[in-house]
Amino acid sequence: MAHPKPHYSAWSLLRARLAPSGYWQPLWGTRALREAYDVVVVGAGGHGLATAYHLARDHGITRTAVLEKNLLGLGNVGRNTTVVRSNYLLPANHHFYEDSLRRWRRLSRDLNYNVMYSPRGVLDLALSDGEMATLARRGNAMRLSGIDAELLDRAALARFAPEIDPYRERRFPIVGALLQPRGGTVRHDAVAWGYARAASALGVDIVEHCEVTGVRAQGIAAVGVETSRGFVRAERIVFATAGSTGLVGRMLGVPLPIETHQLQALVTEPVKPLLNTVVVSVFPGHGETYICQSDRGGLVMGGHLDGFPSLTRIGRWDRMEDVVAGAVDLLPGIGSLKVLRQWAGTNDMTMDGSPIIDRIRYENVFLNAGWCYGGFKAIPASGAACASLVATGTTPDLIEGFRLSRFQSGRVLDERGAGPFPALQ
Amino acid sequence: MNTLRCPFCGVRDLGEFEFRTILPPAGSDAIKQVYDRTESGDRSVEHWQHVGGCRAWLEVERNPSSGEVLDALTLGGQP
Numbered sequence: 157m158a159h160p161k162p163h164y165s166a167w168s169l170l171r172a173r174l175a176p177s178g179y180w181q182p183l184w185g186t187r188a189l190r191e192a193y194d195v196v197v198v199g200a201g202g203h204g205l206a207t208a209y210h211l212a213r214d215h216g217i218t219r220t221a222v223l224e225k226n227l228l229g230l231g232n233v234g235r236n237t238t239v240v241r242s243n244y245l246l247p248a249n250h251h252f253y254e255d256s257l258r259r260w261r262r263l264s265r266d267l268n269y270n271v272m273y274s275p276r277g278v279l280d281l282a283l284s285d286g287e288m289a290t291l292a293r294r295g296n297a298m299r300l301s302g303i304d305a306e307l308l309d310r311a312a313l314a315r316f317a318p319e320i321d322p323y324r325e326r327r328f329p330i331v332g333a334l335l336q337p338r339g340g341t342v343r344h345d346a347v348a349w350g351y352a353r354a355a356s357a358l359g360v361d362i363v364e365h366c367e368v369t370g371v372r373a374q375g376i377a378a379v380g381v382e383t384s385r386g387f388v389r390a391e392r393i394v395f396a397t398a399g400s401t402g403l404v405g406r407m408l409g410v411p412l413p414i415e416t417h418q419l420q421a422l423v424t425e426p427v428k429p430l431l432n433t434v435v436v437s438v439f440p441g442h443g444e445t446y447i448c449q450s451d452r453g454g455l456v457m458g459g460h461l462d463g464f465p466s467l468t469r470i471g472r473w474d475r476m477e478d479v480v481a482g483a484v485d486l487l488p489g490i491g492s493l494k495v496l497r498q499w500a501g502t503n504d505m506t507m508d509g510s511p512i513i514d515r516i517r518y519e520n521v522f523l524n525a526g527w528c529y530g531g532f533k534a535i536p537a538s539g540a541a542c543a544s545l546v547a548t549g550t551t552p553d554l555i556e557g558f559r560l561s562r563f564q565s566g567r568v569l570d571e572r573g574a575g576p577f578p579a580l581q
Numbered sequence: 582m583n584t585l586r587c588p589f590c591g592v593r594d595l596g597e598f599e600f601r602t603i604l605p606p607a608g609s610d611a612i613k614q615v616y617d618r619t620e621s622g623d624r625s626v627e628h629w630q631h632v633g634g635c636r637a638w639l640e641v642e643r644n645p646s647s648g649e650v651l652d653a654l655t656l657g658g659q660p
Contacts, residue, residue: 402622405618405619406622411606411617411619412617412618413616415618416620463599464600465600465603465620467622467645467646468645468648472583473583474583474594474595507615563612563616564612577602579600
């Protein structure tokens, strides 16, 4: 039976304060694995939990299990740099991420759980006139679709983010920036916990330490999954396994246009507020740095992929050096801060840098994957769209461009124009 | 994995090398060669280039789960 789920409010906080101990309950119920489900979702990360939540809330499918081989939220949903934005060039991408950004805005209310959406703006810096032209093109494409984008010259940038001091002399002077004001950050762990709590309250079984090892099928349909805890029957199966998707492809016997690469991030010791926005800067010749300040005060930063396929979750040192060098170039004052933690996540990099939500191999098996390094910001839209596909059997218009067949037909969504090289996306 | 042994130059810093591509499946059609990947988890055969050194292309066999380099050969297969 599910735990009682109190509605969170100022009133519930007060009641908790006055109540004897034991008022707070676990966020999601621990339930036994049943023999059969309408839907089995593999992977209790952001996308898996959001899919299960929307299946229950929007489509009334509550006989759902989310199976997780490890613990909930320990994968990429807890390893990203928490940035949300919809500043993409290609319409298929920016419409989708814009849907997501709108959902982020109301997610705390929808889930009755504070995910701390903070629209502090996302700045893409231009270090040359050529880059400024590229950013103007991207901003124009966004504005044509009704998405907020502002091109800032140096003076406007100095007004918006004086902490960057664009007038300061640098090896690569800052020319301007593209700003998406509604972009920002969301507390990533709260997203996993909030979705888990909401899904669990709707009757979804979340089962940790249950590894899926295979799919059992009869003809063109799957009948269930083999797990470390035995066979589980399922009408439909959804794989939302992020960095393990390459191995899922192998399990299903389907080669995928996916390579698993690593992306690392790091956070400094907490300091008083000194950066009030998210800054992304690509430095000619030595990589990329994006940086923001968490609510605790730590400066969270990341950069390019490590550059070669890997499942180790151990980042390479020279990449970390690139990221830190870029951060110190942006904010020279942080040079003496200590790095508290550094970590890496495995990214399911597709050949065009855009995601895949589609059927795979069997008519009732679905793949929600290929999120590259941009999966976190996609969670709300991905969950809703994937649940719609699973429940109705038809692909929503929003994710029509994300079908697997695009690699056969040539209608790839190559956002960066980098060609079929996952390491360059 | 912070170094790689180039068959021509010896052990060098990983930063001197650039990963190029996973070797495509042999004998299949063009689209499959470009897009299809089958991950084994324990063995990956790749082309790398020693861009910061002798610029030779290398055939590198690695274990992507442990990061261990199993073998680094010249394109002709010489150690």
